[in-house]
Amino acid sequence: MLIALPGIHARLGDTLAEAWSNLRSQGRRSALALLGIMIGTASIIAMLNGGHMAQRESLKLFAKLGVDMLQVGAAPTGDRPALLSQAVIDALPRTDPDVVEAVPLAGGRAPARAGGKTVDLAILAAPPALATLANLRLASGRHPAAVEDCALSAVLGDAAARALSGPAAAIGPGSKVLIGSYGYTVVGVLAPLTPETLDPVDYNMAVLTPLGCAARIIPHGGPTGLLVRLRPGADTQAASERITARLTTPDAKLTVLDARSILRTMQEQKAVHSRMLTGIGAVSLLVGGIGVMNVMLMSVMERQREIGLRAATGATPTDIRLLFLVEAVLLTIAGGTIGSALGAAIAWAIAHSSGWDFDLAPWTLALGPAAAGGMGLVFGLYPAISASRLNPIEALRAD
Amino acid sequence: MLRLEGVSKYYAAPDRAIAVLEDVTLSVDSGEFCALVGPSGSGKSTLLNLIGLLDQPSSGTLSIDGEMVGGCSAHESARLRNRLIGFVFQSFHLLPRLTAWQNVALPLQYRGVPRDRQREAAEAMLARVGLADRTGHLPGQLSGGQSQRVAIARALVGAPRLLLADEPTGSLDSNTARDVMALLAALNAELGVTIVMVTHDRDLAASCPRQIALRDGRVLGNGVGTC
Numbered sequence: 001m002l003i004a005l006p007g008i009h010a011r012l013g014d015t016l017a018e019a020w021s022n023l024r025s026q027g028r029r030s031a032l033a034l035l036g037i038m039i040g041t042a043s044i045i046a047m048l049n050g051g052h053m054a055q056r057e058s059l060k061l062f063a064k065l066g067v068d069m070l071q072v073g074a075a076p077t078g079d080r081p082a083l084l085s086q087a088v089i090d091a092l093p094r095t096d097p098d099v100v101e102a103v104p105l106a107g108g109r110a111p112a113r114a115g116g117k118t119v120d121l122a123i124l125a126a127p128p129a130l131a132t133l134a135n136l137r138l139a140s141g142r143h144p145a146a147v148e149d150c151a152l153s154a155v156l157g158d159a160a161a162r163a164l165s166g167p168a169a170a171i172g173p174g175s176k177v178l179i180g181s182y183g184y185t186v187v188g189v190l191a192p193l194t195p196e197t198l199d200p201v202d203y204n205m206a207v208l209t210p211l212g213c214a215a216r217i218i219p220h221g222g223p224t225g226l227l228v229r230l231r232p233g234a235d236t237q238a239a240s241e242r243i244t245a246r247l248t249t250p251d252a253k254l255t256v257l258d259a260r261s262i263l264r265t266m267q268e269q270k271a272v273h274s275r276m277l278t279g280i281g282a283v284s285l286l287v288g289g290i291g292v293m294n295v296m297l298m299s300v301m302e303r304q305r306e307i308g309l310r311a312a313t314g315a316t317p318t319d320i321r322l323l324f325l326v327e328a329v330l331l332t333i334a335g336g337t338i339g340s341a342l343g344a345a346i347a348w349a350i351a352h353s354s355g356w357d358f359d360l361a362p363w364t365l366a367l368g369p370a371a372a373g374g375m376g377l378v379f380g381l382y383p384a385i386s387a388s389r390l391n392p393i394e395a396l397r398a399d
Numbered sequence: 400m401l402r403l404e405g406v407s408k409y410y411a412a413p414d415r416a417i418a419v420l421e422d423v424t425l426s427v428d429s430g431e432f433c434a435l436v437g438p439s440g441s442g443k444s445t446l447l448n449l450i451g452l453l454d455q456p457s458s459g460t461l462s463i464d465g466e467m468v469g470g471c472s473a474h475e476s477a478r479l480r481n482r483l484i485g486f487v488f489q490s491f492h493l494l495p496r497l498t499a500w501q502n503v504a505l506p507l508q509y510r511g512v513p514r515d516r517q518r519e520a521a522e523a524m525l526a527r528v529g530l531a532d533r534t535g536h537l538p539g540q541l542s543g544g545q546s547q548r549v550a551i552a553r554a555l556v557g558a559p560r561l562l563l564a565d566e567p568t569g570s571l572d573s574n575t576a577r578d579v580m581a582l583l584a585a586l587n588a589e590l591g592v593t594i595v596m597v598t599h600d601r602d603l604a605a606s607c608p609r610q611i612a613l614r615d616g617r618v619l620g621n622g623v624g625t626c
Contacts (some may be wrong), residue, residue: 313486
């Protein structure tokens with residue numbers, strides 16, 4: 001047993017106080033022994049927080065849409081347009097158990113004119129459901145209602161509205177805009193949006209119109225893509241295969257963007273770096289641990305008379321073991337704490353240089369000192385045991 | 400209160416066992432002040448280590464206060480030392496980083512006494528040895544005589560039954576040595592603590608009420624009763 005029970009509280013308090021004063025008196029040597037522990041903890045903390053921030057950053061790419069989302073696009077295989085069947089798309093939530101919602105999309109480009117200005121805009125024709133599915137917030141106005149399926153109503157992206165606005169007339173709800181050769185009424189303007197991986201267009205420079213009569217401004221007018229929301233936690237790989245199978249036509253080559261797969265690829269690339277940093281951290285901790293063992297062994301050698309005297313006054317082998325073990329653990333916890341702070345600083349530097357938001361996972365800060373303390377326990381055990389096994393008579397006689 | 404019967408101590412040499420103590424039978428009554436004398440190599444230190452439970456006899460029995468204490472484990476021996484025995488060494492053995500009172504409090508620390516009570520008891524004992532104004536000093540700031548007084552206070556703070564002193568005046572000049580001897584005699588008289596003191600010095604030994612002489616590992620004369 002490491003710890004004797006009688007009077008353990010009083011004795012542990014004394015042991016802590018003494019261990020601390022012994023470490024302070026060793027000053028520089030203690031600090032040198034800690035270098036390895038510090039570097040090890042720092043690299044592990046930096047790695048964990050770097051990974052943590054990278055994960056947050058990659059999730060940001062799917063903030064509007066979430067990760068249970070597929071984007072399907074169709075490219076023509078020959079001369080005929082790559083049109084998808086809207087009936088099949090509309091039926092997907094009923095026919096596929098994993099599909100919650102499927103929104104058909106048609107896209108194109110057309111010049112838009114207002115107040116003498118002409119801007120080339122991306123056109124995204126989609127049913128009103130897109131607004132809620134893609135979480136498209138409005139700066140002003142409204143989204144077209146379902147009954148306006150064939151109306152000449154348009155919602156403009158933030159940058160598109162500003163590009164069309166002249167010094168005299170700002171473009172907003174109620175403004176008239178000529179798209180292609182049709183006069184559209186602007187019913188809403190989107191709030192500025194951060195582009196994300198699964199966005200079918202850059203919404204900021206787009207005009208959104210109902211799908212019903214989109215053929216007036218884009219070729220063929222039918223859907224050439226769709227956004228699919230899956231049941232949370234659904235197997236995106238399997239779902240994308242089933243959906244592709246249902247939609248496939250000889251005229252179109254389907255490509256599926258799968259949020260989870262994209263995330264996985266990003267994370268796999270990072271895993272290589274993480275493994276490398278973990279390796280460096282582990283080796284440093286090991287070297288640091290051996291350094292601590294070395295310092296503790298030297299300390300035992302130098303303090304033989306003290307050990308003998310303590311034994312003479314009634315310290316049991318357990319008491320002696322505890323004294324040196326507590327010293328080793330305090331030493332490494334101190335190193336781990338400094339290392340954690342260093343690691344947090346490195347994480348900040350990584351965030352700063354990558355343009356990420358700095359964010360620390362709180363548990364990693366506790367992990368640093370804890371892991372280092374664990375090293376102290378492991379590598380302090382041998383010196384502590386050898387101290388407790390000294391013969392008191394010989395120890396008292398040592399110089 | 401201290402009884403040794405047929406105690407021998409051998410050390411193993413490559414070809415044979417070397418006897419350091421042979422068949423020592425000895426008893427010391429409660430409150431006695433004994434000098435343990437003999438030439439170098441006569442086994443004085445070994446005997447003192449055996450009595451102090453720092454070493455185990457090869458054969459024979461050892462009892463303190465009626466308790467059989469020979470042959471205990473390291474853990475039990477440490478507990479017994481803490482309760483029954485105080486040590487004073489020639490070279491003081493004060494821990495340099497601890498203040499005088501902290502040095503004195505060590506035996507109490509290993510008894511699990513709360514910190515404030517340790518300090519109280521240590522300061523009271525320091526006052527008893529005439530160092531009331533030195534409780535917060537570090538050993539480096541104390542003279543030899545003061546250091547040995549601190550060590551005596553440490554030996555007695557836990558109210559042990561037995562004080563073992565190994566050449567307690569060996570590192571002191573003669574005036575200081577006389578003071579320390581006077582202190583030991585006074586403490587022996589007042590506290591009734593039994594003292595066994597190893598010494599080379601014939602005059603010092605002569606000042607003790609009882610002398611036990613060792614030669615070649617054997618007690619000269621009758622170890623039982625007064626010489």
